[in-house]
Amino acid sequence: MQNKSSDTISLSSLMHKAQQGDKQAYSTLFVQVTPMLRSFISRKINNPVDMEDIVQEILISLHKAGHTYDASRPFEVWMYTIARYRLNDYLRSYYKNESLKEKVRLESDYFYEDSNVTSSTDIDESISELIAALPEKQRTIVNMMKVEGYTAKETAQKVNMSETAVKVAAHRIYKKIAEKLKMKEEHNDEY
Numbered sequence: 001m002q003n004k005s006s007d008t009i010s011l012s013s014l015m016h017k018a019q020q021g022d023k024q025a026y027s028t029l030f031v032q033v034t035p036m037l038r039s040f041i042s043r044k045i046n047n048p049v050d051m052e053d054i055v056q057e058i059l060i061s062l063h064k065a066g067h068t069y070d071a072s073r074p075f076e077v078w079m080y081t082i083a084r085y086r087l088n089d090y091l092r093s094y095y096k097n098e099s100l101k102e103k104v105r106l107e108s109d110y111f112y113e114d115s116n117v118t119s120s121t122d123i124d125e126s127i128s129e130l131i132a133a134l135p136e137k138q139r140t141i142v143n144m145m146k147v148e149g150y151t152a153k154e155t156a157q158k159v160n161m162s163e164t165a166v167k168v169a170a171h172r173i174y175k176k177i178a179e180k181l182k183m184k185e186e187h188n189d190e191y
Contacts, residue, residue: 011079016071030059033079040083050090058086068143070150070158081147130177138173145170 011032017025037055045051061082069078131142140159144150145166152170156163 011075012071015066015069015075019066019069019071030062033062034059037079037083040080041087044087045090054086054090057090058083061086077149081149085147127177127181130180134173138169141166141170142173 011029014025014029014032018029034055037058038051041051041054041058045054062079065082069075131139134142137159141155144155144158145152150158152166153163155161155170156166159166161169
């Protein structure tokens with residue numbers, strides 16, 4: 001158990017150094033996390049080619065989101081959260097093609113939501129589009145609270161707002177997204 005803890009500290013430390021511009025730490029970090037990600041994805045996906053594509057997508061996402069990592073939080077939690085989102089993206093697109101389902105092996109405890117991936121695809125894509133269209137500060141609040149798992153208090157500290165202001169902003173954002181989804185659904189029902 002002690003090794004796992006020191007690995008986490010090591011990865012957190014490497015990521016923090018990488019954020020500071022240390023290219024060697026950045027390279028070492030990616031060399032160390034790649035087998036971890038392969039192992040994680042291989043438990044969900046049977047096809048080696050698809051598995052490798054997903055791992056590469058995760059690595060790209062880690063690179064793009066590197067500035068969002070908070071060194072005071074466990075690196076693995078941050079990394080696996082991103083990995084789950086990339087895997088969910090893959091599964092949503094994959095399940096659109098019904099004939100390929102047998103290639104995917106899902107574990108019942110994998111999904112942290114009780115929703116069915118295939119029935120919520122359009123909604124998930126719509127939500128992603130709506131979040132991407134938000135102003136930067138609102139998008140940051142949603143990503144921190146819903147994607148990265150920060151509390152309202154932690155988010156407030158990061159975005160220089162009061163905790164109450166973050167809660168109010170988050171509530172308004174969620175309400176706005178829900179209204180737009182409802183309008184979109186009603187519009188689609190007309191056709």
